[in-house]
Amino acid sequence: MTQLKETAAVLGGGSFGTAVASILAENGHQVRLWVRDPETAAAINKDRENSRYLPGTVLPDGVEASEDLIHCLSGATLVFMAIPSKAFIDVLRQARDHVAAGTMVVSCTKGIAADGFLLMSQLLAREWPHTQVGVLSGPNLAREIVEKKFAGTVIASTHPELCTRVQHALSCPYFRVYDSSDPYGVELGGALKNIYAIATGMADALDVGDNTRAFLITRSLAEISRFSARMGANPMTFLGLAGVGDLIVTCSSNLSRNYQVGYLVGQGNTVEQAVASLGQTAEGVNTVKLVAERARSEGIYMPLATGLYDILFHQRPIIDVVTALMQGDHNHDVDFMTGLS
Ligand SMILES: NC(=O)C1=CN([C@@H]2O[C@H](COP(=O)(O)OP(=O)(O)OC[C@H]3O[C@@H](n4cnc5c(N)ncnc54)[C@H](OP(=O)(O)O)[C@@H]3O)[C@@H](O)[C@H]2O)C=CC1
Numbered sequence: 001m002t003q004l005k006e007t008a009a010v011l012g013g014g015s016f017g018t019a020v021a022s023i024l025a026e027n028g029h030q031v032r033l034w035v036r037d038p039e040t041a042a043a044i045n046k047d048r049e050n051s052r053y054l055p056g057t058v059l060p061d062g063v064e065a066s067e068d069l070i071h072c073l074s075g076a077t078l079v080f081m082a083i084p085s086k087a088f089i090d091v092l093r094q095a096r097d098h099v100a101a102g103t104m105v106v107s108c109t110k111g112i113a114a115d116g117f118l119l120m121s122q123l124l125a126r127e128w129p130h131t132q133v134g135v136l137s138g139p140n141l142a143r144e145i146v147e148k149k150f151a152g153t154v155i156a157s158t159h160p161e162l163c164t165r166v167q168h169a170l171s172c173p174y175f176r177v178y179d180s181s182d183p184y185g186v187e188l189g190g191a192l193k194n195i196y197a198i199a200t201g202m203a204d205a206l207d208v209g210d211n212t213r214a215f216l217i218t219r220s221l222a223e224i225s226r227f228s229a230r231m232g233a234n235p236m237t238f239l240g241l242a243g244v245g246d247l248i249v250t251c252s253s254n255l256s257r258n259y260q261v262g263y264l265v266g267q268g269n270t271v272e273q274a275v276a277s278l279g280q281t282a283e284g285v286n287t288v289k290l291v292a293e294r295a296r297s298e299g300i301y302m303p304l305a306t307g308l309y310d311i312l313f314h315q316r317p318i319i320d321v322v323t324a325l326m327q328g329d330h331n332h333d334v335d336f337m338t339g340l341s
């Protein structure tokens, strides 16, 4: 069967946008990568490298970088959004009139918008109602993807035909794409795990034991599932790549920027110092604020997220949070699917 060749636009030329663009180009699709800075676009095209975000990686010839948003979107059959959540809505508004009706749009962004506690697919549905929307999420560290290390991901949408198109567009010998019909759960998993990657990075900087790390990651999953079930997502989704899978990689890899922020805070830096020294996106810093506030206002028991929020933004000593966690009321192990919470 002849494979459909897509005209793809990837908006956002940071680490992940560049990784997605590389796979698409290697699969023979036409790819335009939108970056806002003309010098960056010119350097990517000339050097075949994104030297700020993925230094040392040769980009396939099929990736054309451009600062011209209209050019990137012209004739696009598939659009991938890899813009950090804090800038997502601005880019949607800049681009709105240049996206054709019926275009398939996939968010790769793992964050939550402060405005209305909306996920990116919800912003897309609101701002670009003439498109079909999906979300891509899973254990997908950009650096490992461009190094062609085997990885799996999830494309989730209420439009099955979008899932099929994205599976064809992105699947290759080192990247396997599973589908899901629960975009909300898949997207929440990707956003929430960043909180716990910060917590685990912090714990590792404090040289906790292996039991402690397993304890922390497992209770993180309990919190993610409890919160998501209350928000209306299917808790079973968190057993998949976009839940457990992404939680494991982000909480255990020092390639994760959220983990790195946590590690720096665990070493005694403030969260502002940690973010400044990272110089890249760590979505969890904003997400923990939104989720902790939401958990408190809705009465959802999330001691890890609220404890982390207090450490990062209210200078609460780490030891106080840990002591409170260890000495809290006796509790159930798995509660979120059994109605025990
Ligand atoms: N990196 C990874 O391994 C993965 C990341 N993700 C998710 O992808 C999203 C993007 O992350 P990632 O690529 O890593 O981020 P990076 O920090 O690597 O890059 C951010 C990119 O967004 C651009 N950008 C920032 N603000 C704006 C704006 N206002 N208008 C236009 N462009 C803007 C930056 O441009 P400039 O350089 O000009 O500032 C840069 O190209 C995040 O939500 C992240 O969670 C998902 C899976 C894996």
Ligand SMILES: O=C(CO)COP(=O)(O)O
Binding pocket: 110, 138, 139, 140, 141, 142, 194, 197, 246, 249, 250, 255, 256, 257, 258, 259, 281, 282, 283
């Ligand atoms: O989402 C990721 C891996 O799946 C990347 O995590 P970081 O944003 O923490 O680097």
